[in-house]
Amino acid sequence: MLRLDTNKNKPDFSSTEIRDPLNRVHIDVSQQPKIRVRNLDFYYDENQTLKKINMDIYEKKVTAIIGPSGCGKSTFIRILNRMSDFAASSKVRGEISLERRDIFDPEFSPVELRKRVGMVFQKPNPFPKSIFENIAYGLRINGVKNSHEIEQRAVKSLKRAALYEEVKDRLKESALSLSGGQQQRLCIARCIAIEPEVILFDEPCASLDPISTAKIEELILELKKYYTIVIVTHNMQQALRVSDYTAFFLMGELIEFNETKKVFENPSDKRTEDYITGRFG
């Protein structure tokens, strides 16, 4: 991923002002954001996938990203932990800071960033290892050597991911023997074991049945106590149920960003209204 910024100086995060005459993107200046995104442009080759995105992600809140397929939701959250680095010939312009620290700063390694900003993917992707090893691996690469501590933290995160009771007798079995919903909760457990500050969810329920989906939603509301959460979802009801803030993306633009209640009950933009009432998308 190439950075296109014209000014080589460190971005100036003191300016919170953004131009938005219609106040569709509502940024709460009284809150210190966990992640701040300013004037973010993103390109795959020459195709601009994200255009001038400005938004804040608040601490210990759930922010939902909604919008039709292909509008750039996944692209957006993958930039937040720089998984976008792996997309060949992609380019980025603009500023993103995690607690006032520029995430594109060459001194801020993506590896360190990803330890603080974890991710759960659309399709459950446990490693073809045992349930226990799935969690232990992340701890080991994060420098936890003591096997007693690894075990303790694995159990703790399995409990926190509401999976422990179901798997406590089979921790040595392959993670692939779990059901889809269990696999996804294992991926969540594996992510929270390394104690990130932010967790990014990219349509975590897209491949799950309604019961598993309900469990994950419940879990997200619980996790909100400890983590800042960003969740991409296709499901309006889900956004309404789990999120505090909602961002509506359309063709690479952030059309509306506000408290979830406001976005759903009284959208400022006609296109948002059309989308949430199911008129397109």
Place this chain on the structure above:
Amino acid sequence: MKGKGEKFREKLIEYILFALSLSAIIFLAGIVLTLLKEAAPAFRDTGFLNMIVSKDWYPTYEPPDFGMLPLIAGSFMVTAIALMVSVPLGLCSAVYISELAGKKEKILLKPFIELLSSIPSVVYGFWGIVFLAPAIQRHFDLSSGYCALTAGIVLGIMSSPIIASLSEDALNCVPRSFKEASFAMGADRLETLINVTIPAAASGIITSIILGTGRIIGETMVVLMLSGGAAIITLSPMEPVRPMTSAIAAEMGEAAFQTPHYHSLFAIAIILFIITFILNMAAEKLAGKYRLKLGSHR
């Protein structure tokens, strides 16, 4: 509706193809039967176990000795040396090509590896004679450069493309989602490679090594040209050896038809066949397991 003639033609084609595919089995059975028939007198006279454990191979002495142990040991020695060369070489190139190389490097490297595997073995042998054998002789101050080490190194180089290309396939088949999961947890490229990508491709990699081993054991021309040809049992790689294949190739011409010598050469062939058969079965089994393991994630 299809006409009757057309239907008949389709059936005919089906039968012909079936017969042709059956012929593979018939050829295999024919070869095995011939081998068994010609080897039987040797096993009967000397005894199977006796043959593979006795240490003397003097087929032209009076009375002759047909102990295959030195030949088997020679094959194993050469194979072990070859694997020490081809496994690191093949795996490193596979990892480099599939995980690290950019698009352009890939396009440049892959055809070269394929080319390397298409060079006839006699050319490798020739290179060993004019270059490697003299170099080894000088370097280790030996009376002759034709020894297990020379043959092993050349075989190793020769078989590394198989290992490289099959391992590369295996690494490529590791779903991207596994690697992404690892990176998203803050692993760097090396950690991901060692802990996630290589283990996920392990059975494919092992299969490639087994198939490479089969190639090495069965290779004849290179060992005939380079191994030195002495049927002795030794632990030193600098000594000449006489692997099974080179014994067969060198002696079949001089062994008189239907003599004990002639039959015992067939017995060697049977042993070779059993070894390669086992290797292939193992590879086949592992490959199946590998598909099962990753199947749901593809």
